[in-house]
Amino acid sequence: MVFSNNQTILVTGGAGFIGTHTVVQLLQDGFNVSIIDNLENSDIQAVNRVKEVVGPKLSNNLQFTQGDLRNKDDLEKLFSKTNFDAVIHFAGLKAVGESVANPRRYFDFNLVGTINLYQVMAKYNCKKMVFSSSATVYGQPERIPCVEDSNLQALNPYGRTKLFLEEIAQDIQKGEPEWRIILLRYFNPVGAHESGKLGEDPRGIPNNLMPYIQQVAVGRLPELNVYGHDYPTKDGSAVRDYIHVMDLADGHIAALRKLFTPENIGCTAYNLGTGHGTSVFEMISAFEKASGKKIPVKLCPRRPGDATEVYASTEKAEKELGWKAKYGVEEMCRDQWNWAKNNPWGYKGDSLE
Numbered sequence: 001m002v003f004s005n006n007q008t009i010l011v012t013g014g015a016g017f018i019g020t021h022t023v024v025q026l027l028q029d030g031f032n033v034s035i036i037d038n039l040e041n042s043d044i045q046a047v048n049r050v051k052e053v054v055g056p057k058l059s060n061n062l063q064f065t066q067g068d069l070r071n072k073d074d075l076e077k078l079f080s081k082t083n084f085d086a087v088i089h090f091a092g093l094k095a096v097g098e099s100v101a102n103p104r105r106y107f108d109f110n111l112v113g114t115i116n117l118y119q120v121m122a123k124y125n126c127k128k129m130v131f132s133s134s135a136t137v138y139g140q141p142e143r144i145p146c147v148e149d150s151n152l153q154a155l156n157p158y159g160r161t162k163l164f165l166e167e168i169a170q171d172i173q174k175g176e177p178e179w180r181i182i183l184l185r186y187f188n189p190v191g192a193h194e195s196g197k198l199g200e201d202p203r204g205i206p207n208n209l210m211p212y213i214q215q216v217a218v219g220r221l222p223e224l225n226v227y228g229h230d231y232p233t234k235d236g237s238a239v240r241d242y243i244h245v246m247d248l249a250d251g252h253i254a255a256l257r258k259l260f261t262p263e264n265i266g267c268t269a270y271n272l273g274t275g276h277g278t279s280v281f282e283m284i285s286a287f288e289k290a291s292g293k294k295i296p297v298k299l300c301p302r303r304p305g306d307a308t309e310v311y312a313s314t315e316k317a318e319k320e321l322g323w324k325a326k327y328g329v330e331e332m333c334r335d336q337w338n339w340a341k342n343n344p345w346g347y348k349g350d351s352l353e
Contacts (some may be wrong), residue, residue, distance in 0.1 A: 008032040009256065010084045010126075012069060012117065013091030015042035017200040018132070018189055020050050022088060022249040024198070027058045029253060034082060036075075037091065038068040040109075041203055045347035049197045069113030075120040086128035086259055087121060088252055089114065092161070095207040096136070096305065099158035110161035118172060127179045128259040130252055131169060133269065134162045135187045135241070135310055144277075145313035148185070148269045155305040166269065173267035180265045182255040187241035187273035187312050189248050191332040192339035199339030200245075201346030209280060210242075210287075210336055217293045217337070218344035224295050226280055228302035233309060237280035241273035241311035244327035244335070248272055254323035273312025274325040283329065290333035291340075 009026055013019045014035030019042075026033050027050075035047065044064075051059040063082075067074030069091055092110040093099070099106040121127065136159030138146045154160040166183050173179040190210040192199030205221075206212040215221045229236045251272040258265065278286075284295050318324050343349075 006030065006032065007085035007260075008034065008082060010034050010036065010078070010082075010087045012036050012087065012089045013042070013132075015039060015044065015046045015064075016090055018186070018245060018248055019090045020046045020198050021193055021245045022090075022252045023050050023062065024053050024193065025246075025249040025253050027054045027061055032061045034063040034065065034078065034084070036065045036067045036069070036078060039066060041093065043201060043347040046198065046201070049347070053193060053195050053197055069117050070108060072116045072120065075116060079120050079124040079126070084124070084126045086130070086256060087117070087126060088130045088132075088256065089117060090132045092132070094134075094158060096156050096158050097207060097303075099161070100156050100305070103157035106157050106161050110158075111164060114165050114168070118168075122176070127176070129169070129179075129181045130255045130259065131165065131181060131183050133166055133183045133185045134159065135185050135271070135273070135312065137163045137166060137185060138310065140307045141310055144309055145275060145311050146271060147313045148271060148316050155307070170267045177266075179267070180259050181267040182258060182265065183267065183269040184251060184255055185269060185271050185312075186248060187243050187271070187310070189245045190242045191244040191246065191327065191335045193246065194335055194338070196338040196342040199336065199343065199346075201343070209240075209283060210332075213284060213287050213295055214336055214340040216295050217287070217291050218340050220344065222296065223298045224284065225298050225300045226284075227300050228306060229299045231302070231308045233279055235279050235281045238306060239277035239279045239309040239311065241276065242278055242283065242329065242332055243273050243325055244332050247274075247325040247327055251317065251321070251323050254317075254321040258321055268320075270317040270321060271312040271314055272317060272323075272325075273314055274328075275312055275314040277309055277311035278329055283333075286329045287333045287337065290330070291337040
């Protein structure tokens with residue numbers, strides 16, 4: 001199939017953090033987009049903000065359905081009335097700690113939902129997918145940077161669901177070679193849309209560093225818990241590969257374009273990261289600089305299952321997708337703070353409700 005921009009893309013979990021930023025890029029690139037999201041960990045306001053960002057004309061090319069991938073009927077309804085050219089699959093739960101406490105919930109949302117999606121896609125002959133995987137599939141990496149053909153070993157139920165789903169994707173593609181699947185292993189997505197209208201808005205206490213720092217900066221939380229300050233790293237804090245969410249969104253567009261080329265893709269994995277690590281303390285300091293706020297820190301013991309240092313090798317994505325991260329830590333913190341100060345309570349406005 002020849003690539004043309006008036007194609008219709010289904011984005012599962014499209015009201016979430018990475019989903020909304022990717023939908024903006026898709027619409028601005030001329031795609032028609034349909035979002036399905038159960039709003040379990042996202043907000044319908046986010047979809048309205050996407051429309052604000054892209055403007056009324058492009059908003060006409062966006063449809064939203066509140067639905068749950070675990071309910072096959074929701075998918076059937078959608079696929080029976082729209083002919084999708086490809087699916088970008090974000091929907092799923094992603095909190096490591098919660099997955100340890102409640103693994104069945106993660107198997108239900110992440111595994112059952114995705115298996116249903118494959119079945120309905122096959123029935124309606126839509127066999128192109130960009131799948132949202134994660135650097136958690138590398139576990140405690142044997143070597144860094146993490147290369148796509150490294151040994152995979154997840155350290156927690158969330159990571160294992162991503163690993164299982166990568167294996168399921170490979171099995172489906174082997175059994176039915178007409179499938180074309182790209183697995184994108186994200187490192188640590190941060191930042192926000194430059195408009196300040198879109199950003200990460202987690203429910204409850206954030207699980208990730210940047211939304212946590214942001215909530216301390218706007219006064220929602222009293223201090224930042226730093227887990228582990230005795231790691232064998234330059235300053236004792238854990239090192240991660242932080243990537244701007246807009247770079248990540250562009251990575252999805254690059255992967256989508258690849259699906260429509262005549263190349264033999266099969267089922268292929270790519271890292272999406274910047275290729276270098278930043279420590280937790282370095283990130284705090286960069287955010288303090290961007291926001292002009294002091295972030296009080298509480299030093300806590302390491303969390304079980306946390307790796308010391310993880311960052312990506314990005315050569316494969318550069319070579320095969322023609323994609324490379326453009327933004328550095330400074331821009332990540334600048335855009336994150338711009339979102340935070342405009343939306344201290346996330347999409348809920350300025351009240352707790």
